[in-house]
Amino acid sequence: xxxxxxxxxxxxxxxxxxxxxxxxxxxxxxxxxxxxxxxxxxxxxxxxxxxxxxxxxxxxxxxxxxxxxxxxxxxxxxxxxxxxxxxxxxxxxxxxxxxxxxxxxxxxxxxxxxxxxxxxxxxxxxxxxxxxxxxxxxxxxxxxxxxxxxxxxxxxxxxxxxxxxxxxxxxxxxxxxxxxxxxxxxxxxxxxxxxxxxxxxxxxxxxxxxxxxxxxxxxxxxxxxxxxxxxxxxxxxxxxxxxxxxxxxxxxxxxxxxxxxxxxxxxxxxxxxxxxxxxxxxxxxxxxxxxxxxx
Amino acid sequence: xxxxxxxxxxxxxxxxxxxxxxxxxxxxxxxxxxxxxxxxxxxxxxxxxxxxxxxxxxxxxxxxxxxxxxxxxxxxxxxxxxxxxxxxxxxxx
Numbered sequence: 001x002x003x004x005x006x007x008x009x010x011x012x013x014x015x016x017x018x019x020x021x022x023x024x025x026x027x028x029x030x031x032x033x034x035x036x037x038x039x040x041x042x043x044x045x046x047x048x049x050x051x052x053x054x055x056x057x058x059x060x061x062x063x064x065x066x067x068x069x070x071x072x073x074x075x076x077x078x079x080x081x082x083x084x085x086x087x088x089x090x091x092x093x094x095x096x097x098x099x100x101x102x103x104x105x106x107x108x109x110x111x112x113x114x115x116x117x118x119x120x121x122x123x124x125x126x127x128x129x130x131x132x133x134x135x136x137x138x139x140x141x142x143x144x145x146x147x148x149x150x151x152x153x154x155x156x157x158x159x160x161x162x163x164x165x166x167x168x169x170x171x172x173x174x175x176x177x178x179x180x181x182x183x184x185x186x187x188x189x190x191x192x193x194x195x196x197x198x199x200x201x202x203x204x205x206x207x208x209x210x211x212x213x214x215x216x217x218x219x220x221x222x223x224x225x226x227x228x229x230x231x232x233x234x235x236x237x238x239x240x241x242x243x244x245x246x247x248x249x250x251x252x253x254x255x256x257x258x259x260x261x262x263x264x265x266x267x268x269x270x271x272x273x274x275x276x277x278x279x280x281x282x283x284x285x286x287x288x289x290x291x292x293x294x295x
Numbered sequence: 296x297x298x299x300x301x302x303x304x305x306x307x308x309x310x311x312x313x314x315x316x317x318x319x320x321x322x323x324x325x326x327x328x329x330x331x332x333x334x335x336x337x338x339x340x341x342x343x344x345x346x347x348x349x350x351x352x353x354x355x356x357x358x359x360x361x362x363x364x365x366x367x368x369x370x371x372x373x374x375x376x377x378x379x380x381x382x383x384x385x386x387x388x
Contacts, residue, residue: 042374199360206363213370266356 011083018076022069026141029065042216045147063147070132070144074125100124111269112276115284119272126154127268134208134260138252145263146209148201155201158271162196166278169287173280200270207263211255219248297388304380312372318365325358 033048045063052058081097104124109117130145137143144150167174178189222243231238333351337344 202367203356203360203363206367207359209370210363210366262352262356266353269353 008084012080015076015080015083019073019080022072023136023139023141026066026069026136027139030062030141042213045142061147061149062142063144063150066136066142067129067133067144067150070129070136074128074132107268108272111272113281115279115281116272116276119275123268123272126271127264130154130204130267131261131264134256134263137208137212137256137260143208143212143256143260145204145260146212148205151205152197152201154267155197155204158200158274159197161271162274162278165275166280169280169283173283177280196274200267204263204267207259211259215248215251215255218251219244222247297384300384301381304384305377308372308377308380312369315365315369315372319362322359322362326355329354329358 034046037043045061047059047061048065050057050059081093081100083093084091085094085097101120101124104127105117105120108120108123112119133144133150137146163174166177178186178193180189223241226240226242226244227238230240230242329351333347336347340347
């Protein structure tokens with residue numbers, strides 16, 4: 001019994017360190033690798049190194065490394081929450097895990113209907129990945145969601161899902177769905193089909209990026225203001241960034257925490273809506289009935 | 296002459312970014328309308344506050360999209376386009 005307990009604690013520590021170590025590593029990487037720059041400026045993701053490839057070089061950027069770290073963190077969090085889960089045992093983390101699962105399943109059932117009731121894990125994964133990626137900005141790291149390549153990848157994944165569920169009744173039915181309600185509208189339907197992933201990617205990335213750009217502009221402005229007010233003092237006293245203490249943090253509550261979580265929720269909700277609205281419910285039911293009658 | 300050309304590039308990029316952000320008017324009006332109606336709905340039926348709020352946030356996010364397109368274009372014009380255009384100019388000369 002005693003050794004079992006010890007083993008349990010050991011795994012707990014391992015899982016918690018799986019959450020903390022990636023953040024520490026990212027901060028260290030950022031401190032060590034980042035080039036020294038003059039003043040405050042807006043930059044994209046830093047390219048760590050490029051791997052030469054036959055067609056085009058493959059750059060390994062900060063946003064890729066950060067999003068992989070977020071994956072490891074989420075994996076550790078899930079393992080920690082579900083570690084030692086048993087029937088009728090109400091440990092705090094078990095209750096939390098159950099609450100998360102129940103909420104997500106309820107959300108999926110409300111928005112997508114009975115057919116998609118197995119979509120819960122995917123939606124929870126999208127939401128957690130997006131939310132934690134945005135929250136990474138709280139540690140002063142580059143949020144992967146402010147890079148269009150990452151968010152664009154998710155949007156393309158969602159686009160494949162939409163297309164799969166649209167074409168579930170065969171390719172003929174899929175092609176036919178573009179001519180609805182009138183055949184004349186086919187080009188417009190095609191454009192709106194392509195516009196879906198683009199608008200999803202731009203919405204998420206634009207929101208997060210605008211927050212970080214505004215934060216940087218505010219920091220630069222406050223720097224200038226404090227230089228104006230305290231600049232006449234001699235020596236190092238003139239360089240104290242007085243107004244940069246605390247004030248940007250207020251903005252960070254909105255842009256990093258509220259906006260990041262809201263965008264994660266919206267991305268997940270839009271995924272659910274697009275997938276369930278593209279699914280031809282009546283046609284699918286009809287075909288299933290026909291198949292049941294045949295056999 | 297080269298200075299003049301670079302100056303025109305930088306100035307026009309800034310002007311274009313400013314003009315692109317005129318698109319911010321639309322989402323502003325739209326979101327204002329949405330929130331006003333949501334407030335009315337909550338005032339009429341306070342028990343439906345949760346559903347109305349989440350629907351309103353959803354609608355606001357979709358109404359915001361056009362403004363965000365403009366924002367992305369403005370950011371590209373300010374931070375990316377000048378360098379690219381100056382490079383093209385240099386390669387032409």
